[in-house]
Each structure stands twice: as structure tokens, then as C-alpha cells.
Amino acid sequence: MGSYYLPHLKELEAEAIFVIREVVSQFERPALLFSGGKDSIVLSHLAKKAFYPAKIPFPLIHIDTGHNFPETIEFRDWLIGNLSVQLIVGSVQESIDKGRVREETGVNASRNALQTVTLLDTLEAFKIDAAMGGARRDEEKARAKERFFSHRDEFGQWDPKNQRPELWNLFNGKKHHGEHFRIFPISNWTEMDVWQYIKEENIALPSLYFSHERDCVVRDEVILAKSEYLPLKEGERVQRLVVRYRTCGDMPITGAVLSNADTLELIIEEVATTRTTERGTRADDKRGETAMEDRKKAGYF
Amino acid sequence: MSIQENNQLLRFTTAGSVDDGKSTLIGRLLYDSKSIFEDQIEAVKTSSEKKGFDYVDLSLLTDGLRSEREQGITIDVAYRYFATPKRKFIIADTPGHIQYTRNMVTGASTANLAIILIDARKGLLEQTHRHSFIASLLKIPHVVVCVNKMDLVDYSEEVYNRIVADYQAFSSKLDIKDVQFVPISALNGDNVVARSENMDWYEGATLLYHLEHVHIASDFNHIDCRFPVQMVIRPHTLGFQDFRGYAGRVDGGIFKPGDEVKVLPSGFTSKIKSIELDGKSIVEAYAPMSVTMTLQDEIDISRGDMIVRPNNQPNVEQDLEVMVCWMNQKTLQSRTKVIVKHTTKECQAMVKDIQYSVDVNTLHRIEGITEIGMNDIARISLRTAQPLFFDSYRRNRQTGSLILIDPNTNETVGAGMIV
Structure with a gap:
């Protein structure tokens, strides 16, 4: 008693919840990009906490490559029911069938890069102006330079050399028509933080x-x-x-x-x-x- | 709870250029605390070899963007993470060149602590002044001055003492509360993580020990109760027909259920009925907690309003004196119109006057100027379209800070600290 400080997981949680609430306050049609991975599961958990007792006020978007683990899809459907939240599925197979993208061939072929087209098409179709994701800065060196509120031009592109400065906890989500934002509420979490939080909060995976x-x-x-x-x-x-x-x-x-x-x-x-x-x-x-x-x-x- | 869950989070900034050993120091902290993974080290080794270096260039760990790697410089703030059994750390690694003042300010805005590096061979330089001034302007509560490259001055106590004395003389002009000094060699690891065997005369703590133990629990304001309302939560569900919660992050003071509160700008008073998160009640809410508050009376409250205590209220004014760091190519003049974002409030504002700018190297005031440009720091008078509820930045870094946004481009063009 007498010492008023938050343990680090609580501080990271408070920061993420603040960011998620800012998104709902500043944007008209936000969504959460749900991959079925632990980071986006933690993000969904934080979103639930942020608005309780109200429901999560935005849909979850899953970009389905058609190459998912069956366990991921099974879990996704269970979680959607549990949170009673809307699910939007963007299908890479459909993008291929429509001729929007061409499938890679060969033994190392992957649909990873194709997802970008399906993702941008889905965001546009549903007029999503803020897409939240579970990316973290400790994952990868380009992600280390990401903002919490990351501006995307009308082509969905990121311009890393011309990012808006981000100070204190004042987030600038202003944009022109056709532009959107990617938002990363758990930017400051490490892999270890995510696992400790999953344990502390008893989150299903x-x-x-x-x-x-x-x-x-x-x-x-x-x-x-x-x-x-x-x-x-x-x-x-x-x-x-x-x-x-x-x-x-x-x-x-x-x-x-x-x-x-x-x-x-x-x-x-x-x-x-x-x-x-x-x-x-x-x-x-x-x-x-x-x-x-x-x-x-x-x-x- | 396990020990790890009780760990505090320390955010610190390092400003400097390649020459003063900043990247080496960060590399040393990460490496000695076992926070660098093998595949990261392998990648850096490969890159170093490709570039024809005969050493492993640890700065490649922090320089992420293609153009940074090509030019061998840091352009943007990079965030790095490491942990020891005592604490978790977030490093905002910022470039130290004058061109990048705005990045230093960005990194400093959320920092508990700043590391300032001085090359023992060179002593205080212009950039030492610049980094210290920014630490003081941004009110970073703690500063650690690392006198680096001690190995190149034969670990001389005399050299170290002279630099400490020089710095103390200089920093007495600044507003820095807590300054510590550590003689180090980042290259050899002296006094970074492990105690140096080369400097028996130094009786203080190593850098890491200091980072692990510096008292940061008082860095937030726990006196003046400030709760800017972020949004109103109305579930409209059967179980919660009448629920009306005010969601937000505590920016100061300690709130408890039963406390009498006043809502700004309406001036209505009520009592706190509950403080909760995710349906679990909270006994005391303080900065930087995100919570949901309910009040005993139904009052019209919306985003941008502030819940405070009746006997301790912030300033409520439309005229503000602000130290601003300008961050855009387009210059700022008197009569320029901007959008101000302050706590959860947003409104239009006009720059009434530019009082003076500050030479960040000499700390001299430059009077009689008509415009300020990128990376300039100046004192301006601002008139907002609506009253803001604020404290001085010195008293509260959350309710005393604001950003300026260009209404045409939507870019963040300035960072302001209310005087």
C-alpha cells in the first residue's frame, strides 16, 4: 500500500485499451484484423474488456487464404460465437477465382503475398477506415518503426519515411477521403508479455x-x-x-x-x-x- | 502473483550519433541482458560481412528501414525491448542530429529516463547541450549521463571528474530533477551491466543497476485528480438497460468510489458510484489506468469532458502559453490556424503570437522572429476556439501536453508543452 504503480502487464493492458477506445472514438468504421494467432486473440480479449458491459462495437475481419490450419478456423468460429461479434471473411481463393491475383506456382509457392490484395479489397468493400492488428514492434525490424496509428494512403500503402510523429498519448487519426489507418494497440508488447498475459487472464488458444x-x-x-x-x-x-x-x-x-x-x-x-x-x-x-x-x-x- | 507480474516498466530514451557509441551501448545492454536472439545476431553478422566490415555492427540491429541501412544512419525513432528479472524496458532509440530534434522530442515524450552519452575524450559538446535541453523541456524525470569511452582515456578519474563538474555547471541552468553519472566503456562493457575492474575509484552503481532501481513510481502525478472522458459506454442490452459508463484513462490523482466529483465544462457535481474494468470493481484508480467510471447522478457527459475533484480543478482557459517543437517543413507564423488535440479534446486554435525561439545548442533566446521552421523550439501564444482543461506541463505531462495538426494536410505539425 501507499505505492501507486502498475505492474508492467497492467500498464501495457491500460495502454492497449486506451488505444482501442481511441479508435472507436475517432473513426467511423473500425474493424479488428483477426488471423487466429495468439496476438489477435489477445487483441480481441482486450477489445472485450475495453467496452464491457457493451459488446465489441466493430466486426472482426479474417483474411482466409484457404491454406489455414483447420484448428485455426475451428477456434475462430468458437471465439466469434463466444464474443457475439460480427465476422467478415475475405477469401484469397475468391480473389484468385476473380482474377484479382495470380497464384504462385512451384514447391515454395505461398499465398502470403496474395493476402494483401484480398485485405485491401475487403477493407474497401466494407468501407473500413481503421483496421486494428496485433502486430508488435519487437517482431521484426520494419515493425519496430511502426506507429500506434499508422496512416495509409488511398492505395493502402505505408510510407515509412514520412510517418506522423506520435507524442505522449495523443493519437492523430485525421485523414482524407479514401485513406485509412492501421492501428496496433499492442505495439509495445513482447512475445513474453503476450504469453504472460494469456496466462494471467486465462485466455483460450x-x-x-x-x-x-x-x-x-x-x-x-x-x-x-x-x-x-x-x-x-x-x-x-x-x-x-x-x-x-x-x-x-x-x-x-x-x-x-x-x-x-x-x-x-x-x-x-x-x-x-x-x-x-x-x-x-x-x-x-x-x-x-x-x-x-x-x-x-x-x-x- | 508471480514475481514477473510485479515488474515495473521503465521507458527510456537514448539520443546520440553513431560516433558517441550509442548503438554500441544499446547493443551491449541487449546482448549482456541476453535479449538478442541468435537469428538476429546471425542476420547482423551476415549484413556486416556483406558491407565488408571486419566487426559486427550492432547498429544494424536498430536500423530497420531500407534507406537507414543503406545510409548507415537512424532516421526515425526505433523502439527496442528487453527485460531483466527486475524490470521490463522500452528503449526509444532516437537519432541525435539537430535535423532530427522532432524525433528526439517524440522519444522523450513518453520516457521516464534519458541516457545522455558523452565521449570522455571530447567532453561536453553542442549535442550534449541539445540532448539535455530536450530532456529538460520534455520534463523527463530522470537523466543518466554516461561518460563513455573511458578505456580511451586510461580510465582516468580526473577526466571523469572534470566532465561531471562541467556538466553540473551547465545543467544548473536547466530544469532536471535527478541527474546521475556513470563512467563506462560500452565497447568493453565496463560499468554497463557488470562492474568495471578498471575503475576501482568509482563507487557508484552500474548503468543497468541504476535502470533497474531508479524510483519511478512517483513519475506520474498522483495528487491532482484528472479523468478525461474518452467515450461513453451504453450497452443497450437487457442486463444493462440503464448502464452509463465513462471510459477513459486516469491522467492524475487517485479516484475512489464515493468520491465527490465535478464534471467540466458543465460544472455539475456528483459522486463516483463505481470504478470498474471488464465488470470487475476497482478500489482505487490512478494514472495510467484505463477504467470505466459510473456516477450516482445522470449527467450529460461526452468525450472531451473532464471529471475532477471540486476542490482541485485544472485551469479552464482559451488563452495558453505554449513551448512548441515544430515538426513540419511548412513554417509556422502568427495567425496560422491549427487543430489542437489535448487529452481527449479537439478544437480549432490560432497562433496569436510567436514570443521567441530557443537556440537548442546555446539555450539563448532569439527574439523578434516572425516564423518558426522544422525542428525549431519556440514559445507561442495560442487562442483556442473552446476552453481547454489543463495543468502546466511541469505539473502534469498528460494534461499539460498537446499536439498541433494542420487542418489541410491532417499532419501532426507541432508538439506543445503548456507553460
């Missing part, structure tokens, strides 16, 4: 994050799940491994880690001692030194 047995293919030192979306190269063989996922992207590009951690306690212990970044398991970031910056400029998450 897809089973992928916990240790399980799975048929896998090891390609370029990355452990990939065997699936219909992953054509095998010659000489590759399927192995049964005990793994879990640190991030949750598309099946053909998200690498698993060998792990026996099947509880939050064990995962936190593992995160504390691990020596590689969580995006180190992502093939999409390995396409060049500034792969993330380039995708972000074009309008990626």
Missing part, C-alpha cells in the same frame, strides 16, 4: 500452440506440417514429430518447433530460454533482408 504429435516435412531446416497445400520435393519424407507452433500463419509457410511444452507454464519457460525470434520460423520473412518492409509498404498486415 488454438491447440496448435501446445505440444502435439504431427506429420511433418523438414525443408531448409524449417519444420513444415504435411498438408495438401505442400507439394513434396523429391527425396523429402514425412516424419512424425512432437512439435508446437510459436506463430500461426499459413500451413505451407509456418514452421513448427520441436517442443514438449503442453501447458502455458512450460511455454513461458520455453520462451524465456529460447534463442531464436518467433518469426525465425516464418518462410515469408526469409525472402530478403527487407521482406517485411516491402510487403508492409504495399499494404500488408
Whole structure:
């Protein structure tokens, strides 16, 4: 008693809730970009807390590549029902069928880059002027330069060299017609903060994050799940491994880690001692030194 | 609760250029606290080799954008994160060049602490003055002056003492409450994380020890109760037909259920019925908590209003004196119209007068100027279209700060601290 300070998780929570409430106050049609990953699950949890006892006053948008883990879709539908919130699904398959994008071919083909077109089309179709995402600055070097309120021009592009200064907790969401904002309420959280918060708040997660047995293919030192979306190269063989996922992207590009951690306690212990970044398991970031910056400029998450 | 959940968060800023060892210091803190991952180190090693360096350039860790990597400079504020068993840290790593004053100001606005680096061979430089002035202007509560490159002056106590004395003489002109000094070698790690074996004469704490223990619980104002209303929560659901909650973040003081409160600008008074978040009641709400408040009486309250105590009210005025840091290519003149964002309130305003600007290197006032440009710091008089509810920046960094927005381009063009 007598000492008035917030423990760090509470301070990060207070900051994120403030940002989410600012979004609803400053924008007409906000939405939350929901990937099914732990960061966007935490974001949904924070949104619920921010407006309780009212319901979350914006829809969740899921950009479905068609290459998701079935566990992710199952969890998404459960969560939507639980929060009684509207879900908008943008389908990459539809973008391909309509000829908006062309599917990559070859063994390392991925729909990762295609998502950007589907995402921008979906935001435009629903006239979304503020899209919240669970990206964090500690994930990747281009993201380290992101603002909480990140301005996008009428083409959905990010201009990293000409960002608005962001001071104190005064967020400027002013924009011209046709422009929109990407908002990152958990910018200041680290992977460890996210896991500690999930434990403290007892937040449900897809089973992928916990240790399980799975048929896998090891390609370029990355452990990939065997699936219909992953054509095998010659000489590759399927192995049964005990793994879990640190991030949750598309099946053909998200690498698993060998792990026996099947509880939050064990995962936190593992995160504390691990020596590689969580995006180190992502093939999409390995396409060049500034792969993330380039995708972000074009309008990626 | 586990120990980790009790950790405090310390936000600090480092300003400096490549030469004074800033990147090396950050690299050292991250590396020695085991916050750099193997794949990050590998990536930096590969980049360093590609560039033909014969050492691992740790500054590549913090320079993220393509143009920064190409030019080998930091353009924008980069945020870095690390933790020790004692605390969590957020570093706002800002470029130190005069061109980037606006970035230094940005990084400083949320910092508890500033690290100012001085090269032991060079002593106080113009940029030391600049960084210290900005720390003082932005009221960063704590400053640590690191006298770096002690290895290059034979770890000389005399050199260190002279720099400390010089700095104390200089900083007496500034408004910095808490200044500490540490002699370090970022390159060799002396007194950064581990105590130096080369400087027996130094009896103070290492830099990391200081970062872990500096008292920051009083950095927020816990005296003057200020609750700017962010939004009104009306569920319109069966269970909560009459619920009317005021959502916001506490900017000062301590609020408790039962407290008598006054609402600005209406002036109506009531009592706090409940303070809650996510349906769980909160006994005491203080900065920087985000909460939802309900009052005993039905009063018309909306975004931009402020809930305070009747016996401790902020200034309610339309004329403000403001120290402003200008952040845009387009210059600011008298009669310029801007949009002001202050707490959760937003209104139009006009610059009535430019009093003077400050030379950030010499701290001299420049009078009789008619316009201010990018990276200038000046004192201006502002007239707002509606009254603002504010405290002086010195008293409260939240209710004393504002930003200026260009009504045509929508860009954030200025950062203001109310005098």
C-alpha cells in the first residue's frame, strides 16, 4: 500500500485499451484484423474488456487464404460465437477465382503475398477506415518503426519515411477521403508479455500452440506440417514429430518447433530460454533482408 | 502473483550519433541482458560481412528501414525491448542530429529516463547541450549521463571528474530533477551491466543497476485528480438497460468510489458510484489506468469532458502559453490556424503570437522572429476556439501536453508543452 504503480502487464493492458477506445472514438468504421494467432486473440480479449458491459462495437475481419490450419478456423468460429461479434471473411481463393491475383506456382509457392490484395479489397468493400492488428514492434525490424496509428494512403500503402510523429498519448487519426489507418494497440508488447498475459487472464488458444504429435516435412531446416497445400520435393519424407507452433500463419509457410511444452507454464519457460525470434520460423520473412518492409509498404498486415 | 507480474516498466530514451557509441551501448545492454536472439545476431553478422566490415555492427540491429541501412544512419525513432528479472524496458532509440530534434522530442515524450552519452575524450559538446535541453523541456524525470569511452582515456578519474563538474555547471541552468553519472566503456562493457575492474575509484552503481532501481513510481502525478472522458459506454442490452459508463484513462490523482466529483465544462457535481474494468470493481484508480467510471447522478457527459475533484480543478482557459517543437517543413507564423488535440479534446486554435525561439545548442533566446521552421523550439501564444482543461506541463505531462495538426494536410505539425 501507499505505492501507486502498475505492474508492467497492467500498464501495457491500460495502454492497449486506451488505444482501442481511441479508435472507436475517432473513426467511423473500425474493424479488428483477426488471423487466429495468439496476438489477435489477445487483441480481441482486450477489445472485450475495453467496452464491457457493451459488446465489441466493430466486426472482426479474417483474411482466409484457404491454406489455414483447420484448428485455426475451428477456434475462430468458437471465439466469434463466444464474443457475439460480427465476422467478415475475405477469401484469397475468391480473389484468385476473380482474377484479382495470380497464384504462385512451384514447391515454395505461398499465398502470403496474395493476402494483401484480398485485405485491401475487403477493407474497401466494407468501407473500413481503421483496421486494428496485433502486430508488435519487437517482431521484426520494419515493425519496430511502426506507429500506434499508422496512416495509409488511398492505395493502402505505408510510407515509412514520412510517418506522423506520435507524442505522449495523443493519437492523430485525421485523414482524407479514401485513406485509412492501421492501428496496433499492442505495439509495445513482447512475445513474453503476450504469453504472460494469456496466462494471467486465462485466455483460450488454438491447440496448435501446445505440444502435439504431427506429420511433418523438414525443408531448409524449417519444420513444415504435411498438408495438401505442400507439394513434396523429391527425396523429402514425412516424419512424425512432437512439435508446437510459436506463430500461426499459413500451413505451407509456418514452421513448427520441436517442443514438449503442453501447458502455458512450460511455454513461458520455453520462451524465456529460447534463442531464436518467433518469426525465425516464418518462410515469408526469409525472402530478403527487407521482406517485411516491402510487403508492409504495399499494404500488408 | 508471480514475481514477473510485479515488474515495473521503465521507458527510456537514448539520443546520440553513431560516433558517441550509442548503438554500441544499446547493443551491449541487449546482448549482456541476453535479449538478442541468435537469428538476429546471425542476420547482423551476415549484413556486416556483406558491407565488408571486419566487426559486427550492432547498429544494424536498430536500423530497420531500407534507406537507414543503406545510409548507415537512424532516421526515425526505433523502439527496442528487453527485460531483466527486475524490470521490463522500452528503449526509444532516437537519432541525435539537430535535423532530427522532432524525433528526439517524440522519444522523450513518453520516457521516464534519458541516457545522455558523452565521449570522455571530447567532453561536453553542442549535442550534449541539445540532448539535455530536450530532456529538460520534455520534463523527463530522470537523466543518466554516461561518460563513455573511458578505456580511451586510461580510465582516468580526473577526466571523469572534470566532465561531471562541467556538466553540473551547465545543467544548473536547466530544469532536471535527478541527474546521475556513470563512467563506462560500452565497447568493453565496463560499468554497463557488470562492474568495471578498471575503475576501482568509482563507487557508484552500474548503468543497468541504476535502470533497474531508479524510483519511478512517483513519475506520474498522483495528487491532482484528472479523468478525461474518452467515450461513453451504453450497452443497450437487457442486463444493462440503464448502464452509463465513462471510459477513459486516469491522467492524475487517485479516484475512489464515493468520491465527490465535478464534471467540466458543465460544472455539475456528483459522486463516483463505481470504478470498474471488464465488470470487475476497482478500489482505487490512478494514472495510467484505463477504467470505466459510473456516477450516482445522470449527467450529460461526452468525450472531451473532464471529471475532477471540486476542490482541485485544472485551469479552464482559451488563452495558453505554449513551448512548441515544430515538426513540419511548412513554417509556422502568427495567425496560422491549427487543430489542437489535448487529452481527449479537439478544437480549432490560432497562433496569436510567436514570443521567441530557443537556440537548442546555446539555450539563448532569439527574439523578434516572425516564423518558426522544422525542428525549431519556440514559445507561442495560442487562442483556442473552446476552453481547454489543463495543468502546466511541469505539473502534469498528460494534461499539460498537446499536439498541433494542420487542418489541410491532417499532419501532426507541432508538439506543445503548456507553460
